[in-house]
Amino acid sequence: MELYIYNGLTDEHIQREYTAEERAIREKEIADAEALRLAKEAELEAKAQAKAAAEGKLAALGLTTDDLRALGL
Numbered sequence: 001m002e003l004y005i006y007n008g009l010t011d012e013h014i015q016r017e018y019t020a021e022e023r024a025i026r027e028k029e030i031a032d033a034e035a036l037r038l039a040k041e042a043e044l045e046a047k048a049q050a051k052a053a054a055e056g057k058l059a060a061l062g063l064t065t066d067d068l069r070a071l072g073l
Contacts, residue, residue, distance in 0.1 A: 001026065002015055
């Protein structure tokens, strides 16, 4: 992995390999971001499943979400 640094004040461009410490930090950041993405994805899936289950229960009662809105729920 390479690191690119640009200093806007001096217009200096630096390209170098990550140090072992920088690489570990970057890999942890990537792993944390992936874990967060997966958690959000799981949360969205759980919400979608809950909504589908609720709509199924309403349908079993003969109601629709429009019926609930009409009742103010």
